Amino acid sequence: MAVWKLGAAKGVPVIDITSPFLVRKDYRDYLCSDGIHPNEEGHRIIADAICDFVNTNKNFRI
Numbered sequence: 001m002a003v004w005k006l007g008a009a010k011g012v013p014v015i016d017i018t019s020p021f022l023v024r025k026d027y028r029d030y031l032c033s034d035g036i037h038p039n040e041e042g043h044r045i046i047a048d049a050i051c052d053f054v055n056t057n058k059n060f061r062i
Helices: 002-010 040-056
Strands: none
Touching: none
16 A cells, blocks of 8 residues: 555556456465465466556556
């Protein structure tokens, strides 16, 4: 929550990479055995979220 507030306060966009995991039946399938870090498929989910954000926010610049 603090990240979202800080981004809003500073006018910096924050890309939601959590929700794409949570909408899946079992998001743990996309994590490494440590249960924290994304596995290869998890990284694909994150990459897709970033691409979706950039594609829907045409004024966004990296």
